[in-house]
Amino acid sequence: MFARSTGSITKPEGAAGNQQVKGKVLSNMEYKYPLSNEWEAARERLFELEAVADPFTLRNLERIGIRKGWHCLEVAGGGGSIARWLCRQVGASGHVVATDLEPRFLEAINEPNLEVWRRDIVRDALPEGRFDLIHARAVLVFLPQPEKAIAKMVVALKPGGWLLVEEPDFISAAPDPSMSPASLALSRKGWDAVVKYLQSQGHDRELGRRLYHEVANLGGIRNGDFACAKRLCFA
Numbered sequence: 001m002f003a004r005s006t007g008s009i010t011k012p013e014g015a016a017g018n019q020q021v022k023g024k025v026l027s028n029m030e031y032k033y034p035l036s037n038e039w040e041a042a043r044e045r046l047f048e049l050e051a052v053a054d055p056f057t058l059r060n061l062e063r064i065g066i067r068k069g070w071h072c073l074e075v076a077g078g079g080g081s082i083a084r085w086l087c088r089q090v091g092a093s094g095h096v097v098a099t100d101l102e103p104r105f106l107e108a109i110n111e112p113n114l115e116v117w118r119r120d121i122v123r124d125a126l127p128e129g130r131f132d133l134i135h136a137r138a139v140l141v142f143l144p145q146p147e148k149a150i151a152k153m154v155v156a157l158k159p160g161g162w163l164l165v166e167e168p169d170f171i172s173a174a175p176d177p178s179m180s181p182a183s184l185a186l187s188r189k190g191w192d193a194v195v196k197y198l199q200s201q202g203h204d205r206e207l208g209r210r211l212y213h214e215v216a217n218l219g220g221i222r223n224g225d226f227a228c229a230k231r232l233c234f235a
């Protein structure tokens with residue numbers, strides 16, 4: 001889903017959100033990301049995600065048309081493939097800030113125009129009106145109040161700046177029923193486990209489906225300047 005700022009959005013409220021987990025209400029302050037990058041296999045997990053999602057993301061970024069000299073923000077950059085790509089697109093006159101709760105993989109990237117911030121998109125502020133492009137992928141689905149994080153990112157855009165948010169659409173991603181019965185049974189077992197886990201943690205598996213409306217309903221976004229691209233089960 002990509003959108004363009006008018007520069008006139010109202011600022012989101014503070015970190016007052018909450019999330020339902022197994023009947024318990026979690027405040028934003030209690031919320032903890034469950035798949036830490038400190039895990040020993042985290043690099044491998046992020047490589048797999050990049051292999052599946054990067055072609056789709058790069059197509060969207062190419063549609064936007066990143067220019068030399070742009071200031072970009074990669075929110076929750078994870079393994080850093082998109083941050084690295086952006087650094088090369090914006091060139092020496094441009095600048096990329098990559099943030100993450102646990103930015104150890106971002107810190108290992110050697111690009112002269114990259115700055116890495118340890119930031120929590122839920123609890124920390126972003127600078128206002130600073131970026132030509134902000135990208136976030138596969139992170140909003142984990143957040144207590146994704147719409148607040150989206151609003152925060154829109155505020156951080158320059159007027160006319162681009163927001164690209166991409167989240168998995170867990171509804172479209174159900175296993176393909178034309179697989180062989182054995183593959184289908186295995187895929188369904190795996191898929192059911194993922195969905196059950198997301199639900200047990202209070203994550204909204206429908207976010208990818210309604211991302212377009214979350215952004216379109218924000219205000220501060222120019223009419224006609226947003227689009228929803230659905231491929232590879234990313235919304």
Ligand SMILES: C[S@@+](CC[C@H](N)C(=O)[O-])C[C@H]1O[C@@H](n2cnc3c(N)ncnc32)[C@H](O)[C@@H]1O
Nearest residue numbers: 033076077078100101102120121122137138139
């Ligand atoms: C599933 S990974 C996606 C990584 C990357 N965006 C990608 O698509 O390749 C989620 C990333 O979000 C980060 N993250 C989770 N919650 C966050 C938060 N509240 N603020 C900033 N980063 C967060 C994690 O540390 C992790 O790197």
